[in-house]
Amino acid sequence: MKPTRHIVADLETLDTQPSAVILTAGLIAVEISDAGVTVLSRWYRHLEFFFQQDQPGRTQSENTWEWWGKQSDPAIWQAFEQRPRLSLWLAMHSLAAWLEIHPYPIWGNGSDFDNATLQDAFKQCGLRWPYWRNRCLRSTKGLVQQLAPDVKLPEFPEHLTPHVAIDDAEHEAYLLAALLEAITRAPVVETHIHIPAPLIELSLTADQVEELMALAPFGAGTLIPIGAQS
Template sequence: MIPALYLERFNVSPYLVVIDIETEAQTPKATIGAIGAVMINLCSLSVATSFYAAVNLDQPGRVVDEDTLAFWRRQEQESPSAFAQMYKTTDRIPLEQALNELNAFIQEANMGKSAQVLANGPEFDNVILNDAFMQYGIKTPWRYTANQSLRTVVLLCQLLHGINPRDEIAPNQYPHHALFDATHEATAFIHGLRRLANTSPAPDVRLTELECKNKETTPA
Protein backbone atom coordinates (compact mmCIF):
# COMPACT_ATOMS: atom_id res chain seq x y z
CA MET A 1 0.00 0.00 0.00
CA ILE A 2 1.14 3.54 -0.76
CA PRO A 3 1.23 5.95 2.20
CA ALA A 4 -1.55 8.50 1.66
CA LEU A 5 0.73 11.19 3.06
CA TYR A 6 3.04 10.77 0.07
CA LEU A 7 0.18 11.07 -2.40
CA GLU A 8 -0.96 14.27 -0.73
CA ARG A 9 2.53 15.70 -0.53
CA PHE A 10 3.19 15.35 -4.26
CA ASN A 11 -0.40 16.05 -5.38
CA VAL A 12 -0.72 12.60 -6.95
CA SER A 13 -4.07 10.95 -7.49
CA PRO A 14 -4.69 7.74 -5.51
CA TYR A 15 -5.47 6.10 -8.86
CA LEU A 16 -2.95 5.12 -11.53
CA VAL A 17 -3.95 4.09 -15.06
CA VAL A 18 -2.16 1.36 -17.02
CA ILE A 19 -2.67 1.65 -20.78
CA ASP A 20 -2.09 -0.70 -23.69
CA ILE A 21 -2.98 -0.13 -27.33
CA GLU A 22 -2.80 -2.27 -30.47
CA THR A 23 -1.88 -0.54 -33.71
CA GLU A 24 -1.11 -1.07 -37.39
CA ALA A 25 2.16 0.90 -37.31
CA GLN A 26 4.83 1.92 -34.82
CA THR A 27 5.02 5.67 -35.39
CA PRO A 28 3.14 8.40 -33.46
CA LYS A 29 0.47 8.56 -36.18
CA ALA A 30 -0.19 4.82 -36.16
CA THR A 31 -3.71 3.57 -36.81
CA ILE A 32 -5.16 2.39 -33.49
CA GLY A 33 -7.17 -0.84 -33.48
CA ALA A 34 -7.84 -1.34 -29.77
CA ILE A 35 -7.37 0.47 -26.47
CA GLY A 36 -7.22 -1.23 -23.07
CA ALA A 37 -6.80 0.51 -19.72
CA VAL A 38 -6.80 -0.63 -16.11
CA MET A 39 -7.21 1.69 -13.12
CA ILE A 40 -5.19 0.77 -10.03
CA ASN A 41 -6.06 1.93 -6.52
CA LEU A 42 -2.66 2.87 -5.11
CA CYS A 43 -3.95 2.83 -1.54
CA SER A 44 -4.84 -0.84 -1.65
CA LEU A 45 -2.61 -1.84 -4.61
CA SER A 46 -5.55 -3.47 -6.33
CA VAL A 47 -7.39 -3.16 -9.62
CA ALA A 48 -10.31 -0.74 -9.34
CA THR A 49 -11.89 -0.92 -12.80
CA SER A 50 -11.04 -1.22 -16.49
CA PHE A 51 -11.77 0.19 -19.94
CA TYR A 52 -11.75 -1.38 -23.40
CA ALA A 53 -12.59 -0.18 -26.89
CA ALA A 54 -12.25 -1.91 -30.24
CA VAL A 55 -11.71 0.88 -32.76
CA ASN A 56 -12.85 1.29 -36.37
CA LEU A 57 -9.70 1.08 -38.51
CA ASP A 58 -10.90 3.70 -40.99
CA GLN A 59 -8.83 6.59 -39.59
CA PRO A 60 -8.01 9.40 -42.05
CA GLY A 61 -4.66 10.99 -41.27
CA ARG A 62 -3.30 7.92 -39.51
CA VAL A 63 -0.92 5.37 -41.01
CA VAL A 64 -0.13 1.67 -41.35
CA ASP A 65 3.13 -0.10 -42.18
CA GLU A 66 3.76 -3.43 -43.84
CA ASP A 67 5.92 -4.88 -41.04
CA THR A 68 3.16 -4.36 -38.49
CA LEU A 69 0.50 -5.74 -40.85
CA ALA A 70 2.69 -8.82 -41.35
CA PHE A 71 2.88 -9.20 -37.58
CA TRP A 72 -0.91 -9.16 -37.37
CA ARG A 73 -1.25 -11.76 -40.11
CA ARG A 74 0.91 -14.07 -37.99
CA GLN A 75 -1.33 -13.48 -34.98
CA GLU A 76 -4.27 -15.14 -36.75
CA GLN A 77 -2.55 -18.42 -35.86
CA GLU A 78 -0.38 -17.43 -32.89
CA SER A 79 -2.90 -15.34 -30.93
CA PRO A 80 -6.40 -15.66 -32.44
CA SER A 81 -8.06 -13.49 -29.77
CA ALA A 82 -5.64 -10.66 -30.53
CA PHE A 83 -6.24 -10.99 -34.26
CA ALA A 84 -10.00 -11.05 -33.72
CA GLN A 85 -9.98 -7.78 -31.74
CA MET A 86 -8.26 -6.09 -34.68
CA TYR A 87 -10.02 -7.63 -37.67
CA LYS A 88 -13.05 -9.72 -36.75
CA THR A 89 -14.82 -7.78 -34.00
CA THR A 90 -17.89 -6.05 -35.40
CA ASP A 91 -18.66 -3.98 -32.31
CA ARG A 92 -16.21 -1.20 -33.14
CA ILE A 93 -16.44 2.52 -32.49
CA PRO A 94 -14.85 5.52 -34.24
CA LEU A 95 -11.45 6.60 -32.93
CA GLU A 96 -12.76 9.99 -31.80
CA GLN A 97 -15.46 8.32 -29.70
CA ALA A 98 -12.92 5.89 -28.21
CA LEU A 99 -10.65 8.79 -27.27
CA ASN A 100 -13.49 10.70 -25.64
CA GLU A 101 -14.46 7.63 -23.62
CA LEU A 102 -10.84 7.02 -22.60
CA ASN A 103 -10.56 10.68 -21.65
CA ALA A 104 -13.59 10.33 -19.35
CA PHE A 105 -12.11 7.14 -17.85
CA ILE A 106 -8.81 8.85 -17.03
CA GLN A 107 -10.56 11.95 -15.71
CA GLU A 108 -12.20 9.68 -13.12
CA ALA A 109 -8.72 8.64 -12.02
CA ASN A 110 -7.45 12.22 -11.83
CA MET A 111 -9.78 13.20 -8.98
CA GLY A 112 -8.66 16.81 -9.37
CA LYS A 113 -5.01 15.83 -9.09
CA SER A 114 -2.49 14.21 -11.42
CA ALA A 115 -3.18 10.62 -12.40
CA GLN A 116 -0.06 8.78 -13.47
CA VAL A 117 -0.44 6.97 -16.81
CA LEU A 118 1.79 3.95 -17.17
CA ALA A 119 2.48 1.78 -20.19
CA ASN A 120 4.97 -0.99 -20.85
CA GLY A 121 6.94 1.78 -22.55
CA PRO A 122 5.30 5.23 -22.71
CA GLU A 123 7.31 6.11 -25.81
CA PHE A 124 4.86 3.90 -27.73
CA ASP A 125 1.36 3.77 -26.22
CA ASN A 126 1.33 7.18 -24.55
CA VAL A 127 2.95 8.96 -27.49
CA ILE A 128 0.53 7.49 -30.05
CA LEU A 129 -2.48 8.30 -27.89
CA ASN A 130 -1.22 11.83 -27.29
CA ASP A 131 -0.90 12.32 -31.05
CA ALA A 132 -4.44 11.02 -31.58
CA PHE A 133 -5.84 13.30 -28.88
CA MET A 134 -4.15 16.25 -30.58
CA GLN A 135 -5.50 15.21 -33.99
CA TYR A 136 -9.07 15.40 -32.69
CA GLY A 137 -8.55 18.52 -30.61
CA ILE A 138 -8.97 16.69 -27.30
CA LYS A 139 -6.74 17.77 -24.45
CA THR A 140 -4.56 14.87 -23.35
CA PRO A 141 -5.97 13.85 -19.94
CA TRP A 142 -2.60 13.49 -18.25
CA ARG A 143 0.39 15.72 -17.73
CA TYR A 144 3.62 15.21 -19.64
CA THR A 145 5.35 14.49 -16.32
CA ALA A 146 2.81 11.73 -15.61
CA ASN A 147 4.11 9.45 -18.41
CA GLN A 148 5.37 6.35 -16.58
CA SER A 149 7.03 3.09 -17.63
CA LEU A 150 6.55 -0.45 -16.38
CA ARG A 151 10.05 -1.23 -17.65
CA THR A 152 11.48 1.10 -15.01
CA VAL A 153 9.64 -0.79 -12.25
CA VAL A 154 10.94 -4.06 -13.69
CA LEU A 155 14.51 -2.74 -13.80
CA LEU A 156 14.35 -1.57 -10.17
CA CYS A 157 13.09 -5.00 -9.10
CA GLN A 158 15.93 -6.65 -10.99
CA LEU A 159 18.55 -4.36 -9.46
CA LEU A 160 17.21 -4.38 -5.89
CA HIS A 161 15.75 -7.89 -5.62
CA GLY A 162 17.24 -9.88 -8.50
CA ILE A 163 13.78 -10.73 -9.80
CA ASN A 164 11.54 -9.82 -12.71
CA PRO A 165 7.99 -9.27 -11.41
CA ARG A 166 6.62 -10.49 -14.74
CA ASP A 167 8.12 -13.92 -14.01
CA GLU A 168 6.37 -14.17 -10.64
CA ILE A 169 2.81 -13.69 -11.87
CA ALA A 170 0.56 -15.83 -14.04
CA PRO A 171 1.38 -15.54 -17.75
CA ASN A 172 -0.82 -13.54 -20.08
CA GLN A 173 -3.08 -16.08 -21.78
CA TYR A 174 -4.07 -13.67 -24.57
CA PRO A 175 -0.98 -11.68 -25.64
CA HIS A 176 -1.44 -8.66 -27.92
CA HIS A 177 -5.04 -8.20 -26.82
CA ALA A 178 -5.17 -4.64 -25.47
CA LEU A 179 -7.25 -5.30 -22.34
CA PHE A 180 -5.47 -8.53 -21.40
CA ASP A 181 -2.07 -6.87 -21.96
CA ALA A 182 -3.09 -3.90 -19.80
CA THR A 183 -4.36 -6.23 -17.08
CA HIS A 184 -1.16 -8.28 -17.13
CA GLU A 185 0.95 -5.11 -16.97
CA ALA A 186 -1.15 -3.79 -14.08
CA THR A 187 -0.63 -7.06 -12.21
CA ALA A 188 3.14 -6.89 -12.84
CA PHE A 189 3.20 -3.28 -11.61
CA ILE A 190 1.34 -4.13 -8.41
CA HIS A 191 3.57 -7.13 -7.73
CA GLY A 192 6.70 -5.10 -8.51
CA LEU A 193 5.64 -2.26 -6.22
CA ARG A 194 5.01 -4.69 -3.37
CA ARG A 195 8.49 -6.11 -3.92
CA LEU A 196 10.07 -2.67 -3.94
CA ALA A 197 8.19 -1.66 -0.78
CA ASN A 198 9.93 -4.51 1.02
CA THR A 199 13.34 -3.01 0.13
CA SER A 200 12.87 0.10 2.23
CA PRO A 201 9.71 -0.03 4.33
CA ALA A 202 7.83 3.25 4.44
CA PRO A 203 7.38 5.00 7.79
CA ASP A 204 4.20 4.10 9.63
CA VAL A 205 2.18 6.97 8.15
CA ARG A 206 -0.20 4.80 6.21
CA LEU A 207 -3.92 5.35 5.96
CA THR A 208 -4.76 7.22 9.14
CA GLU A 209 -5.88 10.84 8.99
CA LEU A 210 -5.08 11.19 5.29
CA GLU A 211 -7.01 8.28 3.89
CA CYS A 212 -7.27 7.91 0.14
CA LYS A 213 -10.71 8.77 -1.14
CA ASN A 214 -12.91 5.84 -2.07
CA LYS A 215 -10.43 3.38 -0.64
CA GLU A 216 -12.80 0.44 -0.81
CA THR A 217 -14.80 1.43 -3.89
CA THR A 218 -14.18 2.22 -7.51
CA PRO A 219 -14.61 5.78 -8.75
CA ALA A 220 -18.15 6.80 -9.68
Protein backbone atom coordinates in the same frame (compact mmCIF):
# COMPACT_ATOMS: atom_id res chain seq x y z
CA MET B 1 2.50 -0.97 1.42
CA LYS B 2 0.38 2.16 1.31
CA PRO B 3 -2.61 1.74 -1.08
CA THR B 4 -2.07 3.63 -4.34
CA ARG B 5 -4.18 4.00 -7.47
CA HIS B 6 -2.97 3.74 -11.03
CA ILE B 7 -4.08 3.36 -14.66
CA VAL B 8 -2.33 0.92 -17.00
CA ALA B 9 -2.79 1.43 -20.76
CA ASP B 10 -2.22 -0.92 -23.69
CA LEU B 11 -2.85 -0.49 -27.41
CA GLU B 12 -2.98 -2.79 -30.40
CA THR B 13 -1.98 -0.95 -33.56
CA LEU B 14 -0.80 -1.24 -37.16
CA ASP B 15 2.53 0.51 -36.65
CA THR B 16 5.16 1.06 -33.97
CA GLN B 17 5.19 4.84 -34.33
CA PRO B 18 3.07 7.25 -32.21
CA SER B 19 1.14 8.01 -35.42
CA ALA B 20 -0.04 4.38 -35.70
CA VAL B 21 -3.54 3.33 -36.68
CA ILE B 22 -5.17 2.19 -33.44
CA LEU B 23 -7.09 -1.11 -33.60
CA THR B 24 -8.02 -1.45 -29.94
CA ALA B 25 -7.28 0.45 -26.74
CA GLY B 26 -7.54 -1.00 -23.26
CA LEU B 27 -7.04 0.87 -19.99
CA ILE B 28 -7.57 -0.46 -16.49
CA ALA B 29 -7.77 1.53 -13.25
CA VAL B 30 -6.55 -0.35 -10.19
CA GLU B 31 -5.74 0.06 -6.53
CA ILE B 32 -2.54 -1.65 -5.38
CA SER B 33 -1.99 -2.50 -1.71
CA ASP B 34 -0.78 -5.30 0.55
CA ALA B 35 -4.05 -7.05 -0.26
CA GLY B 36 -3.09 -7.22 -3.95
CA VAL B 37 -4.63 -5.63 -7.04
CA THR B 38 -8.22 -4.39 -6.96
CA VAL B 39 -9.74 -3.48 -10.32
CA LEU B 40 -11.67 -0.21 -10.05
CA SER B 41 -12.72 0.25 -13.69
CA ARG B 42 -11.98 -0.90 -17.24
CA TRP B 43 -12.14 1.07 -20.50
CA TYR B 44 -11.91 -1.03 -23.68
CA ARG B 45 -12.82 0.08 -27.19
CA HIS B 46 -12.44 -1.27 -30.75
CA LEU B 47 -11.83 1.39 -33.41
CA GLU B 48 -12.83 1.67 -37.04
CA PHE B 49 -9.84 1.36 -39.33
CA PHE B 50 -10.97 -0.25 -42.60
CA PHE B 51 -10.91 2.93 -44.67
CA GLN B 52 -8.43 5.79 -44.79
CA GLN B 53 -11.09 8.23 -43.64
CA ASP B 54 -11.61 6.21 -40.45
CA GLN B 55 -8.24 7.35 -39.08
CA PRO B 56 -6.93 9.94 -41.56
CA GLY B 57 -3.21 10.62 -41.42
CA ARG B 58 -2.42 7.69 -39.17
CA THR B 59 0.17 5.16 -40.28
CA GLN B 60 0.61 1.44 -40.95
CA SER B 61 3.73 -0.64 -41.53
CA GLU B 62 4.36 -3.83 -43.44
CA ASN B 63 6.35 -5.28 -40.55
CA THR B 64 3.43 -4.82 -38.17
CA TRP B 65 1.01 -6.48 -40.60
CA GLU B 66 3.44 -9.43 -40.83
CA TRP B 67 3.69 -9.58 -37.06
CA TRP B 68 -0.10 -9.75 -36.75
CA GLY B 69 -0.12 -12.72 -39.11
CA LYS B 70 1.80 -14.71 -36.47
CA GLN B 71 -0.56 -14.01 -33.57
CA SER B 72 -3.31 -16.18 -32.11
CA ASP B 73 -6.82 -16.34 -33.56
CA PRO B 74 -8.43 -14.81 -30.43
CA ALA B 75 -6.02 -11.88 -30.52
CA ILE B 76 -6.61 -11.33 -34.25
CA TRP B 77 -10.37 -11.51 -33.76
CA GLN B 78 -10.30 -8.85 -31.04
CA ALA B 79 -8.01 -6.58 -33.04
CA PHE B 80 -9.65 -6.83 -36.47
CA GLU B 81 -13.09 -8.42 -36.34
CA GLN B 82 -14.81 -7.73 -33.02
CA ARG B 83 -17.66 -5.25 -33.17
CA PRO B 84 -19.06 -2.69 -32.45
CA ARG B 85 -16.31 -0.25 -33.45
CA LEU B 86 -16.04 3.46 -32.81
CA SER B 87 -14.53 6.30 -34.80
CA LEU B 88 -11.19 7.61 -33.54
CA TRP B 89 -12.84 10.91 -32.57
CA LEU B 90 -15.60 9.27 -30.51
CA ALA B 91 -13.22 6.80 -28.86
CA MET B 92 -10.74 9.47 -27.79
CA HIS B 93 -13.46 11.74 -26.41
CA SER B 94 -14.88 8.78 -24.49
CA LEU B 95 -11.41 8.05 -23.09
CA ALA B 96 -10.89 11.70 -22.12
CA ALA B 97 -14.10 11.60 -20.08
CA TRP B 98 -13.04 8.33 -18.41
CA LEU B 99 -9.64 9.77 -17.51
CA GLU B 100 -11.33 12.76 -15.90
CA ILE B 101 -13.10 10.55 -13.36
CA HIS B 102 -10.00 8.40 -12.79
CA PRO B 103 -7.26 11.00 -12.11
CA TYR B 104 -4.40 8.56 -11.51
CA PRO B 105 -0.92 8.10 -13.02
CA ILE B 106 -1.08 6.45 -16.48
CA TRP B 107 1.41 3.65 -17.05
CA GLY B 108 2.41 2.47 -20.52
CA ASN B 109 4.79 -0.40 -21.25
CA GLY B 110 7.29 1.89 -22.93
CA SER B 111 7.62 5.65 -22.66
CA ASP B 112 7.63 6.01 -26.44
CA PHE B 113 4.58 4.00 -27.44
CA ASP B 114 1.25 3.56 -25.62
CA ASN B 115 1.06 6.97 -23.95
CA ALA B 116 2.80 8.68 -26.87
CA THR B 117 0.33 7.16 -29.35
CA LEU B 118 -2.66 8.20 -27.25
CA GLN B 119 -1.21 11.68 -26.93
CA ASP B 120 -0.86 11.89 -30.71
CA ALA B 121 -4.45 10.68 -31.20
CA PHE B 122 -5.74 13.13 -28.60
CA LYS B 123 -4.04 16.01 -30.39
CA GLN B 124 -5.53 14.87 -33.69
CA CYS B 125 -9.00 14.95 -32.09
CA GLY B 126 -8.52 18.39 -30.53
CA LEU B 127 -7.93 17.06 -27.01
CA ARG B 128 -5.15 17.64 -24.50
CA TRP B 129 -3.42 14.50 -23.25
CA PRO B 130 -2.55 14.67 -19.50
CA TYR B 131 1.16 14.19 -20.12
CA TRP B 132 2.02 15.02 -16.49
CA ARG B 133 0.44 11.69 -15.53
CA ASN B 134 2.69 9.63 -17.84
CA ARG B 135 4.62 6.77 -16.26
CA CYS B 136 6.87 4.14 -17.91
CA LEU B 137 6.43 0.53 -16.81
CA ARG B 138 9.36 -0.73 -18.90
CA SER B 139 11.81 1.72 -17.30
CA THR B 140 10.57 0.84 -13.81
CA LYS B 141 10.89 -2.87 -14.51
CA GLY B 142 14.44 -2.43 -15.81
CA LEU B 143 15.47 -0.41 -12.77
CA VAL B 144 13.99 -2.89 -10.28
CA GLN B 145 15.59 -5.86 -12.02
CA GLN B 146 18.94 -4.08 -12.02
CA LEU B 147 18.77 -3.30 -8.30
CA ALA B 148 17.09 -6.56 -7.27
CA PRO B 149 17.92 -9.27 -9.85
CA ASP B 150 16.15 -11.97 -7.80
CA VAL B 151 12.76 -10.22 -7.75
CA LYS B 152 9.96 -12.56 -8.88
CA LEU B 153 7.61 -11.10 -11.48
CA PRO B 154 4.20 -12.59 -12.37
CA GLU B 155 3.73 -14.75 -15.44
CA PHE B 156 1.00 -13.93 -17.97
CA PRO B 157 -2.27 -15.27 -16.46
CA GLU B 158 -3.72 -18.31 -18.19
CA HIS B 159 -7.22 -16.83 -18.32
CA LEU B 160 -6.02 -13.83 -20.33
CA THR B 161 -5.00 -13.62 -24.00
CA PRO B 162 -1.69 -11.99 -25.02
CA HIS B 163 -2.02 -9.06 -27.45
CA VAL B 164 -5.61 -8.38 -26.48
CA ALA B 165 -5.30 -4.80 -25.25
CA ILE B 166 -7.42 -5.04 -22.10
CA ASP B 167 -5.83 -8.39 -21.14
CA ASP B 168 -2.32 -7.01 -21.62
CA ALA B 169 -3.26 -3.99 -19.49
CA GLU B 170 -4.51 -6.26 -16.69
CA HIS B 171 -1.35 -8.36 -16.78
CA GLU B 172 0.77 -5.22 -16.67
CA ALA B 173 -1.21 -4.02 -13.62
CA TYR B 174 -0.14 -7.19 -11.77
CA LEU B 175 3.40 -6.59 -12.96
CA LEU B 176 3.28 -3.02 -11.65
CA ALA B 177 2.06 -4.30 -8.28
CA ALA B 178 5.03 -6.68 -8.03
CA LEU B 179 7.47 -3.90 -8.93
CA LEU B 180 6.02 -1.48 -6.37
CA GLU B 181 6.16 -4.17 -3.70
CA ALA B 182 9.81 -4.84 -4.51
CA ILE B 183 10.58 -1.14 -4.21
CA THR B 184 8.71 -0.56 -0.94
CA ARG B 185 10.08 -3.70 0.73
CA ALA B 186 13.71 -3.07 -0.22
CA PRO B 187 15.92 -2.86 2.91
CA VAL B 188 17.08 0.58 3.95
CA VAL B 189 20.83 0.78 4.55
CA GLU B 190 21.96 3.64 6.78
CA THR B 191 25.47 4.98 6.30
CA HIS B 192 27.07 7.32 8.82
CA ILE B 193 30.04 9.39 7.71
CA HIS B 194 32.16 11.22 10.30
CA ILE B 195 33.65 14.42 9.02
CA PRO B 196 36.08 15.95 11.55
CA ALA B 197 36.05 19.67 12.06
CA PRO B 198 39.02 21.45 10.48
CA LEU B 199 41.85 22.77 12.61
CA ILE B 200 42.48 26.45 12.23
CA GLU B 201 45.87 27.77 13.33
CA LEU B 202 45.71 31.01 15.26
CA SER B 203 48.43 33.09 16.88
CA LEU B 204 47.22 34.15 20.34
CA THR B 205 48.73 35.51 23.52
CA ALA B 206 48.80 33.43 26.69
CA ASP B 207 46.06 35.57 28.21
CA GLN B 208 43.80 35.03 25.20
CA VAL B 209 44.33 31.28 25.41
CA GLU B 210 43.29 31.25 29.06
CA GLU B 211 40.12 33.22 28.23
CA LEU B 212 39.16 30.76 25.49
CA MET B 213 39.82 27.74 27.68
CA ALA B 214 37.53 29.14 30.34
CA LEU B 215 34.55 29.54 27.95
CA ALA B 216 33.51 25.91 27.27
CA PRO B 217 34.88 22.39 26.69
CA PHE B 218 36.34 21.88 23.23
CA GLY B 219 34.21 19.86 20.74
CA ALA B 220 33.70 19.42 17.01
CA GLY B 221 34.01 22.72 15.30
CA THR B 222 35.78 24.44 18.18
CA LEU B 223 38.67 26.70 17.32
CA ILE B 224 41.81 25.16 18.82
CA PRO B 225 44.58 27.71 19.36
CA ILE B 226 48.00 26.54 18.27
CA GLY B 227 51.26 28.28 18.91
CA ALA B 228 50.12 30.75 21.57
CA GLN B 229 52.42 33.63 22.16
CA SER B 230 53.40 34.83 25.62
